[in-house]
Amino acid sequence: MSRYAEVYAAWKADPQGFWLEAARAIDWVEPPTAAFDAGAGTYGRWFPDAVCNTAHNCLDRHVAAGRADQPALIYDSPVTGTKAVYTYAELLAKVEAIATILIDRGVVKGDRVIVYMPMIPEALMAMLACARIGAIHSVVFGGFAASELAVRIDDAAPTAVITASCGIEPSRVVPYKPLLDTAIELARHKPATCLILQRPQLAAELIPGRDLDLAAAMAAVAGRRVPPVPLAATDPLYILYTSGTTGQPKGVVRDNGGHMVALAWSMTNHYGIAPGEVFWAASDVGWVVGHSYIVYAPLLIGATTVVYEGKPVGTPDAGAFWRMVEEYRIAALFTAPTALRAVKKEDPEGRLALDYDRSSMRTLFLAGERADPDTVKWAEEKLGVPVVDHWWQTETGWAIAGNPVGLGLLPVKHGSPTVPMPGYAVEILDDAGHAVPAGKLGNIVIRLPLPPACLPTLWNADDRFRRAYLEEFSGYYKTADAGFVDDDGYLFIMSRTDDIINVAGHRLSTGGMEEVLAGHPDVAECAVIGIADALKGQAPCGFVVLKAGVDRPRAEIEKELVARIRDKIGPVAAFKLAITVERLPKTRSGKILRGTMRQIADGETVRMPATIDDPAALEEIRAAVAARGLGG
Numbered sequence: 001m002s003r004y005a006e007v008y009a010a011w012k013a014d015p016q017g018f019w020l021e022a023a024r025a026i027d028w029v030e031p032p033t034a035a036f037d038a039g040a041g042t043y044g045r046w047f048p049d050a051v052c053n054t055a056h057n058c059l060d061r062h063v064a065a066g067r068a069d070q071p072a073l074i075y076d077s078p079v080t081g082t083k084a085v086y087t088y089a090e091l092l093a094k095v096e097a098i099a100t101i102l103i104d105r106g107v108v109k110g111d112r113v114i115v116y117m118p119m120i121p122e123a124l125m126a127m128l129a130c131a132r133i134g135a136i137h138s139v140v141f142g143g144f145a146a147s148e149l150a151v152r153i154d155d156a157a158p159t160a161v162i163t164a165s166c167g168i169e170p171s172r173v174v175p176y177k178p179l180l181d182t183a184i185e186l187a188r189h190k191p192a193t194c195l196i197l198q199r200p201q202l203a204a205e206l207i208p209g210r211d212l213d214l215a216a217a218m219a220a221v222a223g224r225r226v227p228p229v230p231l232a233a234t235d236p237l238y239i240l241y242t243s244g245t246t247g248q249p250k251g252v253v254r255d256n257g258g259h260m261v262a263l264a265w266s267m268t269n270h271y272g273i274a275p276g277e278v279f280w281a282a283s284d285v286g287w288v289v290g291h292s293y294i295v296y297a298p299l300l301i302g303a304t305t306v307v308y309e310g311k312p313v314g315t316p317d318a319g320a321f322w323r324m325v326e327e328y329r330i331a332a333l334f335t336a337p338t339a340l341r342a343v344k345k346e347d348p349e350g351r352l353a354l355d356y357d358r359s360s361m362r363t364l365f366l367a368g369e370r371a372d373p374d375t376v377k378w379a380e381e382k383l384g385v386p387v388v389d390h391w392w393q394t395e396t397g398w399a400i401a402g403n404p405v406g407l408g409l410l411p412v413k414h415g416s417p418t419v420p421m422p423g424y425a426v427e428i429l430d431d432a433g434h435a436v437p438a439g440k441l442g443n444i445v446i447r448l449p450l451p452p453a454c455l456p457t458l459w460n461a462d463d464r465f466r467r468a469y470l471e472e473f474s475g476y477y478k479t480a481d482a483g484f485v486d487d488d489g490y491l492f493i494m495s496r497t498d499d500i501i502n503v504a505g506h507r508l509s510t511g512g513m514e515e516v517l518a519g520h521p522d523v524a525e526c527a528v529i530g531i532a533d534a535l536k537g538q539a540p541c542g543f544v545v546l547k548a549g550v551d552r553p554r555a556e557i558e559k560e561l562v563a564r565i566r567d568k569i570g571p572v573a574a575f576k577l578a579i580t581v582e583r584l585p586k587t588r589s590g591k592i593l594r595g596t597m598r599q600i601a602d603g604e605t606v607r608m609p610a611t612i613d614d615p616a617a618l619e620e621i622r623a624a625v626a627a628r629g630l631g632g
């Protein structure tokens with residue numbers, strides 16, 4: 001029997017008492033006397049009078065409690081042929097070294113530090129070093145282009161940047177340092193210090209005065225102790241930029257206290273992981289999943305985390321995940337459905353899974369995009385463990401809905417991430433803000449306040465936060481996801497209500513891509529939509545109308561447009577399809593019919609919009625996508 005219903009009811013009956021009790025799992029400098037201050041911030045703040053330090057909770061207290069020699073971090077890098085294990089004591093020493101360097105370079109509490117790194121242990125060390133001294137880290141995913149990095153540099157105005165000379169993709173070495181230099185050139189704000197980890201695959205040239213060799217600097221200060229700085233629970237731990245509805249990303253702010261409380265609760269009750277066990281989130285520290293479940297949550301409870309610099313397939317094969325499970329006795333794996341689809345494509349019979357001892361693995365968790373029932377069923381059958389979908393967002397930092405393994409698994413319904421977690425009062429409203437009955441699709445909203453760990457605001461943008469999330473449905477946070485609740489209270493997440501698409505578990509704004517396409521000198525107007533993709537879930541597809549008089553070959557311009565998105569947003573956008581058309585289908589009031597274009601490209605039945613200006617425009621789109629082999 002699952003204890004879920006009892007625990008959710010206990011939260012509902014006394015939310016403040018529930019979170020104060022959960023807060024006992026954390027070591028506080030000053031423990032909270034109150035859980036929530038409804039009058040503070042944009043919708044209230046958690047643990048308003050508490051004082052704490054996240055790095056202390058992730059490291060020092062475990063060392064003090066006898067875990068000094070327990071592995072804290074396992075690094076496995078098939079792309080470089082490297083493996084390493086850091087104990088809690090060793091990880092603490094490395095974190096103190098980076099903290100020392102930052103302090104010596106003048107970084108103080110409240111300063112921002114951008115971390116732009118591949119999946120290597122130093123990325124986590126850098127994040128924890130910032131947490132230790134109260135600097136606010138902002139990690140930027142390595143697959144973004146220099147101009148995206150520049151936008152983040154200007155918004156966060158970092159004192160320092162921590163990076164590596166290169167990242168390694170299976171197909172190529174990605175030089176990070178030139179990307180950073182270009183970004184700093186493009187940005188108005190100029191960080192004073194850049195710490196560069198020189199990797200043997202490609203050394204970077206350092207700029208004297210500004211750049212420091214990270215490894216050499218760490219060796220030089222090894223042994224120097226840096227006490228964790230006492231911080232208000234409400235002080236920011238990090239800013240993580242995520243796609244908004246324009247090219248300007250949203251700086252999601254995370255606090256220290258509430259974040260620790262919710263994450264520690266989730267490790268035990270949602271993921272069912274005990275201290276000392278090995279937990280592997282096969283994501284990247286550039287995403288929220290990486291922040292919460294590669295870095296902070298496993299370390300907060302004294303578990304062992306895994307940093308994997310490789311892919312689910314091709315490094316070297318589709319057995320990579322199962323090899324890791326056997327080698328490190330992994331208790332639970334957390335990945336995105338797209339990674340499983342990649343494995344399934346290469347090894348449909350799941351033969352490679354049979355080559356390894358997976359007896360340590362109790363659960364497979366999925367998130368980041370809709371978990372399609374076929375993939376879930378395949379994984380259940382091939383792996384023989386519960387496959388648990390859960391739904392969350394960068395904004396929330398942990399699951400809004402899930403199947404709480406630690407409280408006892410609820411029956412799995414394929415296609416549903418199960419039920420709301422304590423802290424989240426989830427409702428489905430129509431566009432006018434009225435509750436809709438069970439089974440009916442609507443806007444998924446969360447009644448305020450949001451629980452601990454959810455964003456209190458956007459960086460330097462309280463008004464944008466209110467406009468984007470709180471204004472449309474008064475008293476609620478708008479998730480911008482659409483879905484329904486069934487008669488058993490199970491949630492189903494169906495689509496976004498904004499322009500966000502989800503490509504290989506990566507969140508991207510089609511509006512942002514349209515801004516980039518529109519900047520091409522030959523483009524008059526454009527529309528980017530997400531079309532169904534068997535591997536990546538969705539793939540972006542851009543339709544462009546050229547300016548009158550442009551007579552260059554269309555194929556040439558389309559190639560330039562693909563290159564332009566890669567150059568301005570980055571390879572992560574996976575933008576491969578630009579299609580020139582004579583005009584875009586529009587309503588009589590001039591609104592581009594993106595939804596209808598998507599239906600055509602996906603080969604779905606098209607409902608002719610009543611307000612369409614000229615139905616013939618749809619036939620032109622149909623012909624254009626058919627010429628590319630799309631549209632069914």
Ligand code: COA
Pocket residue numbers: 118141142143144167169174282283284287289311312313335336338339342367368503504505506535571572573574
């Ligand atoms: N630095 C630089 N480039 C990167 C990068 C990084 N950290 N991560 C990805 N890229 C590049 C890739 O090399 C690829 O470039 P290409 O166009 O030259 O091939 C491009 O960005 C797109 O990457 P991706 O969408 O990840 O596709 P892929 O073909 O490399 O791999 C999967 C496909 C399915 C195996 C892969 O997407 C995957 O494992 N996804 C998991 C998703 C995930 O973890 N999401 C986090 C939320 S839980």
Ligand code: AMP
Pocket residue numbers: 242288366367368369370371389390391392393394395417479480481493494495496502505506507
């Ligand atoms: P991100 O902020 O990158 O984590 O992306 C969040 C978005 O991804 C959500 O708003 C959803 O649209 C989608 N998403 C994440 N997890 C799931 C899931 N389990 N099921 C359906 N959609 C999901």
